Structure formats: C-alpha cells, structure tokens
Amino acid sequence: MNKRKKHVIEKTHELFIEKGYRDTSIQEILDHSGISKGSFYNYFPSKADLFKAVFKLVIAEIKEKMDKLLIGEDISDVDVFVEQVVLMMGANRQNKLQQLLDGVIVSNDPELIKFIKDFKFMFLKWVHGRFLNILPVEKQAYSFDCAIIYVGIIQNFRQTSKMLGERISDKEIAKYGMDRMMNILEDISREGIRLFTPEHVNNLFPEGNNEDSFDNELSFTTLGLRKEIEKIFVNDESRRETYLKLLYFIQEELMNKEEPRAFLIESALSTLNNCTEINSTPHFTKFYRILIKMDYKVIE
Numbered sequence: 001m002n003k004r005k006k007h008v009i010e011k012t013h014e015l016f017i018e019k020g021y022r023d024t025s026i027q028e029i030l031d032h033s034g035i036s037k038g039s040f041y042n043y044f045p046s047k048a049d050l051f052k053a054v055f056k057l058v059i060a061e062i063k064e065k066m067d068k069l070l071i072g073e074d075i076s077d078v079d080v081f082v083e084q085v086v087l088m089m090g091a092n093r094q095n096k097l098q099q100l101l102d103g104v105i106v107s108n109d110p111e112l113i114k115f116i117k118d119f120k121f122m123f124l125k126w127v128h129g130r131f132l133n134i135l136p137v138e139k140q141a142y143s144f145d146c147a148i149i150y151v152g153i154i155q156n157f158r159q160t161s162k163m164l165g166e167r168i169s170d171k172e173i174a175k176y177g178m179d180r181m182m183n184i185l186e187d188i189s190r191e192g193i194r195l196f197t198p199e200h201v202n203n204l205f206p207e208g209n210n211e212d213s214f215d216n217e218l219s220f221t222t223l224g225l226r227k228e229i230e231k232i233f234v235n236d237e238s239r240r241e242t243y244l245k246l247l248y249f250i251q252e253e254l255m256n257k258e259e260p261r262a263f264l265i266e267s268a269l270s271t272l273n274n275c276t277e278i279n280s281t282p283h284f285t286k287f288y289r290i291l292i293k294m295d296y297k298v299i300e
Contacts, residue, residue, distance in 0.1 A: 005043050006057070008033045013054045017096045020103035021051055021112075048112050051104065055097075055119070062091040067255045072226065072248045075133045075219040078182075082174045084130070085154065088123075089170040124151050125205050133220075139189045144196045146185050153177035218290055222251045224283035232277045243278065246271055254291075265291070 011033035015024045026047060030037060044050040066084045073080045092098070101119075104112045128147040135143055154177045161168040188194060225247060233240035246268040253260045269291065273279050 004035070004039075008035055008040070008043060009050070009053050009057050012050055013058065013095075016051070016054060016100055016103060020106075021047075021100065022103060022107040048109055051100075051112060052115055055100065055115075058095045058097065059119075059122070062088055062095075064255065065091065068252060070219045071251050071255070072222075072244070073219075074223055078134055078178060081130050081134060082171070082178055085174040086170045089154070089158065089174065121204065124148065127151055128201070128205075135185070139185060141198070142185060142189055142194050144198075144201050145188065145194045146181050148196070149184055150177050150181045153180060218251060218254060221283055221287050221290060222247060225278075225281065225287050228281045228283050229278060232281075243272060243275065 008029070012024075012029050015028060015032055019028070024047075026037075026040070029035075029047075029050070030040060044053065066087055069080060069084050069087065101116055104116060124147055127150055128144050131143040131147050131150075132140055135146070154173050157168070157173045157177065158170070161173070226244060229240060229243050229247065233243070250265050250268050253265050269288070272284065273288070278284050
C-alpha cells in the first residue's frame, strides 16, 4: 500500500469516528485528506470500499501486534493467549471499532452489513485456531464449541460491565473467561458432548483458507529451535543469547506482513546456518524449509 493511499484511509478513519459512516460525505473525505476526487476514485470505487479499507487496515495492525506477542514464547501458553486477547480488546476500544460498526449498520448498506457479519467470524476463527494450539490433542474435538463459549463470555461480560459502569479490566475478563472455558471443557469432554463437529468447522472455515497457519507453524518451529539452542549452549550464555536474538529477529521480521526485510533475514539466517551445532538440528532444518516455502524469496 502506498503512503498516499494509507494517508487517506487513516484520515477517513478519523472522520468515521467523529461523524459516523453514513454522515461522512465524499467531499469531506477529500477535504480532510487533501486528495483530489480523481485520485480518490482511483484508490476506492466507492465509500463502501473505503470503509472496508479502513477496517482492514485497523485489523491488520492489531493482528500484527498480537502476533508479535508470540515471539520467543510458547504458542501453547494460556497466559500468552490471554495477553493477546487483552491487547485486542484494548485496541478495539482505542480504534472505536464498535462505533464504526454501529455507523454502518444504520446505513442499511447490504454489502457492508455482509462485510461486518463476515468480520464477526474472524475473531471466532482466530480463537478457534489458538485453541488448537492450546488444548490437549485428545480434547481438540471440542475446540470450536469452546471457542464459541469463550467469545460469548468475554463479549457479554465486557458489554455488561460497560452498561453497569463497573471497572472490570480487560485482563480480568479475558482470564475469567479462559478459566471458565477450561472448566467447561473438562465437563463436556468427560461427557462427550459437542454441538459442532469438524465438518461444521470445515464448512465455515474451508481448509487452506487459514491466514494464521503460517504464524502458527513458524511459532511452533521457533519454539522448538529455541529449546534446542538453549540445550546446546546451556553452559555458554554469550553464544546462547546471541543465537536466540537472531532467531527472534527473524521471527519478528517474518511476522511483519507489510514488508519483511529479506536481506536482514538472510544475514541472520546465514549466521545461524554457519553454526554446525545449530544447523544439524531437526528444528533448524524445518525452520529453513519454512523460509523456502514463503511467497517472496528469502533464500535464493
């Protein structure tokens, strides 16, 4: 995305928050962003398309911050998941996403209302994917039911807290919801009860349409390689910290969806690869293969 287009999206976000989607005119957007009408329609066929761009940019920025919380961490750690949810809740409030959604709903635009409905499944999909990372393999059959339960708990507790003027923190709600969900998981898995099967999940989220699969694979492999490096250099703190910093740097660059700096990734990877203790480990081999599979070339 070029800087000019991103500038228009960001300035329009300000207007949508201030005036609402329906009451913001194209002319106001042109004036506020300092762009000509011709340039505007070159970027966006309609105001509805601009709204989608605003929403997608906000979500992409939130997702990137959530992904970065995984760097150097165990992807199956419940506390890391709770931190991600807390970050998301705070970012949603800061960007006034609910206000944006409410403004579109009253516009009665069928295209945008469908867009919003699709968005509501995005968070559920993400939670379901993370539960597959967190829950024991023998209980993953209940992961979708658990995702629905968890999303319902945090959304309803947050809304009720706001209505009552209670100062319940996002972290309290996110952790409370997770604790309750884990208790429910024990109950439904013991009785073998579930409402949604894997077939339902595949119909809702077709296989191969998982935006988080790369991040999950990368995080799992990075975690395994981290443990191997810690084991290899248990008595050599200096080399251990050097190689771990390089590993985390690569992970962070790869999670930067906009523009990973391939030349820096190559340099860091080369240093890891030149260490015979590291390059002979299974997780480094898998880590290397992940980079080869990437859409843009990091490894020639």
